[in-house]
Amino acid sequence: MSIDSMTPDLVKKHFKVIGNRVRRPDGVDKVTGRARYGADYNLPGQLVALVLRSPHAHALIEKIDTSKAEKLAGVKAVITSKDLPDHTQGDRGLLDILENCMARKKALYDGHAVAAVAAIDAATARKALKLINVTYKILPHVTDVDEALKHGAPVIHDHVYTEGLSEKPTRPSNHCKYAEYGHGDVEAGFRDADVVISRSFKTEQTHQGYIEPHSVTASVSPDGTAEMFVCTQGHFVYRNQCAALLGLDANKLRVTASEIGGGFGGKTHIWAEPLALALSRKANRPVKLTMTRDEVFRATGPTSSTSVDVKIGAKKDGTITAAFAELRYHGGCFPGNWAELGAMTSFACYDLKNVKSVAKDAIVNRPKTAAYRAPSAPMAAFAVESVVDEVAKAIGMDPLDFRIKNAAKEGTKSSYGPVYGPIGIGPTLQAAKNHPHMKAPLGKNMGRGVACGFWFNFGGQTCVDVNIAADGTVTVAQGTIDVGGSRASIAMAVAEELGISYENVRSIVADTSSLGHNDMTDGSRGTFSSSMAAIFASRNAVKVLRERAAKMWEISIGEVEWKDGAAHAVGAHHGNRSPLSLKEIAAQAGTTGGPVAGHAEITADGAGVSFGTHIADVEVDLETGRSTVKRYTVIQDAGKALHPSYVEGQYQGGAAQGIGWALNEEYVYGKDGRLQNAGFLDYRIPVCSDLPMIDTQILEIANPHHPYGVRGVGETPIVPPLATLGIAVTNATGVRQTHIPMSPPRVLLSLMSKMK
């Protein structure tokens, strides 16, 4: 099936089902406690697995003695890296994944897995862990990104040489990658400027903070097949990677995704799943491995902490003449391209003649960095938008007007390369300017901030099956994980295309043996790509329905059109024929050619970029440095909101995460390189009483590459808040805030330094 015939050049504008606030299919299960998340899956005879983790930030593993643990009654398997041989065939990226799941020669961070046990109950497993004797040789460690890039820092991997430089370095270092983006001549641009502002910023490491810890129930059979029940954002990716690491063919491992209790990027990587499989294989019994909250913080994938320099020059009339940024991020203990992603997003909101972003990616002794909802963008936006704000103030221009003047638009060459189609940055800025929030008066010690943000949104490989039952009801099998209600949106799209009611369509997330490969739910691609595949699959089903109607009427398919959920014979000479409803055709399917279905296996191209502008009012207690968010507004372009409530939910949820990141969340490391706040008590995410209502405004500038104009929306909402609040607190205190989170001690210190 060629995609071209499906390529939507005409975006549908009038809908019967889409845009309504329908009830999601998993709603009742989730409010009654019936829904099954990762830890709710149990297999008969299952063992409990626990993982032994390094208490050192950086250490050679000289010896692991598991003999006493293996002898303990009730222990059925003990594994170390010896039980995970290298099947990667030279694929360094895959080997890094394996090494992160379990340390091989070195422990690379506090919390790095070094061994694991499977036993008949948790108490026995705990006893067994205590009996494992590991001999470490502690090595010097480095946890700060700037320190890691310095000459003389302890080098973590001796096989890593900086990529992306014109000359390959002669010595390994922690600087794993260098990249540049941009166009024009920034030096000339700065010379042309009337005002040039230069600032440096730091942001601390945060975690996605999903409420559900990782959990996997794995079972490997003696015949070499295996199954896994696991919470994940990408069960196909988990299957492919786990199978590869265990030396299994992909089709031998069947992965069923549980309901997921939050992911935000953190469940797009495998962590302990290969360990559960290896234990199951060794013990010849199912194994259940559920992480504790402590392990989630220490040994999964937080974001990067960063160090960013930004320099922007502008003319008195408000034109930005040059923009430069150097971004230093880290991937934790393995190479990543997080700074590069940050460099790509940094100036994406603006139409710039001269722009340059430089990215330096580093390695530190921290857990491997994973994506966190628009990875790398919030930190870059904090730095860039803060300087934008400062430049606007320096030339005496309203910061919103300054942004509007320089906003990217259709036809702009973006700072990261592509030319934009129709985009929403201008409209969201204009909508912010007109929003009642901007006119609300500010109270004492209050400051207002406005900032904008951007995220790419990806498409990726997606498969959907639409199957029509004999009673005319429809089941949809999607392969993208539902994190926030996409099953409802996909069912709506199918109902819309088939012309039937939403209540007659039911979508499920199929397991990996039941559907073709689907990329993870990340990159805001879940609804965008699944809905696109669902629409195409439905259109294929419609073709089959028309064929069956033609057969039943003994006319040619060219004389059959599909409208309002039924086949209609077109042409004056068919005037007397009553339409054949989907239900009627389905009832006859057995005699007209078999079950009616439609499939789509696509690479969903053309995900539209999504821009947003946020407004925040903050009150600061000037005697303690404590900030309270009094009012918050999110304005973002969704292309087309299939289900407005769920789009609002993404806006509010992303904003809330950004607020927590801006004000209180950070990983605190001691001088010993150990994480000090690996729990929800001292890793402080916003609680209900910390936040006000979060107002939202959905703009719809249709994405021309989706049949309904949909853009991915899930990630952009986390991009502006750090900057929005940074500017608001700056305005409330009169001191430019440059270090995130703006915890009370930091803000108070900035106030006291100002007073000196």
Place this chain on the structure above:
Amino acid sequence: MGVLVQTTVNSDPVEFTCSEDESLLDVLRNRMGLTGAKEGCGTGDCGACSVILDGRLVCSCLVLGAEMNGKRVETIEGMAEGAKLHPLQQHFIDGAALQCGVCTPGFLMAAKALLARNPNPSEEEIRFGLAGNLCRCTGYDKIVRAVQSAAKEMRG
């Protein structure tokens, strides 16, 4: 070893044996198959394991199974009356007050306990009444609105 416990769970008399150091959360999930209460942290910081014990909202991860003897426990599984959802449950669905839903059972228990003591709470009272329940998906906005609308319906 082991403690024999006789208790009432969602109005049903229940008897079980558990280890002395097993939490109520462990007992509910592993011995009774009541997996609606979730372990988000195990240390009383997230509220995902919330149940109502003798009329008081508690974290079941901070109560020993052994302490249940002679007590009354209400869990999420007992909130609906058969197929008829409690107004809070219905309003959570209708108001899109859940995204991933893992925190939802805890929130419903907390909201139920809140409205039992204060049928007409202000927004601030709702927010502080639910401050022991963490949600990472919603930003709490739609949760608060759902509690407000359910409370209104329950007041008649």
Place this chain on the structure above:
Amino acid sequence: MRYMQPSTAKEAATLLNKEKGKAFVLAGGTDLLVKMKAGMVEPDLVVDIKAIKGIKEIKKTASGFTIGAAVPCAALSENKDLVKTWPGVVEAAGLIGSKQVQGRCTMAGNLCNASPAADSVPALMAAGAKVVVTGPKASRKLAVEDVPAGVGRTHLKKGEFITAIELPKKAARSGDAYLRFIPRTEMDIAVVSCGVNLTLDTKGVITHARVALGAVAVTALMVKEAAIAIIGTKLDDAAKAKLAAACSAACKPIDDKRGTVAFRTEVAGVLARRAAETAYARAGGK
């Protein structure tokens, strides 16, 4: 681990005294179970005191209030007399943890857990509260400030446990208040805290004062100098400044994941001033 639920205080004290292994008292369990989960303690014996007669009651007496050691903090704010008489103590106890924790936690447990940041302790100290300590042979009373011995340690002997907290009779024209600093609005451990109890004369001049700070030393601190700074005044600006300075000077805090030395020292003074203002107003001042 063994679990026992004695019905008398003497039985409980005897169990605790006889135990050769590690014995722990269980009231609310909101500290004990957290420590067990973290592997920080592995009890051999847990003595659940909640079945002891009278230990869950709040009694108003001629000499004040007697609060049983197993009274959950949520019950304190439901007692109208207690709220009216000791609003500072009630609000302090009401800040421990979340609503869920409030349904279980106790002031006695908060005190015996001996965290320097315990919320109920500065308020109890400012109120001049005492604890009734029961042992296998006898009972004794201690001032609250004499219970904590250091981080996680108390001055209770083996076999002893707290059966009640006694609040003294409230003098006329008195008021107490408790404030703590936390970065969020709920759920956090106090970064710094202050309890103030004031008595005024008919002209509004402070005649008696007790000021206690939490989370700025290994145990909560009574700050005599801060009390002296405001006695004899009507809590004017100069007095408040001296109060704040005395509190800042008394701090011996640490840098940790919750706050810095500089922050705690500065904010101790700010909180003392604000708590004193509230206590003064409650006492009928201004």
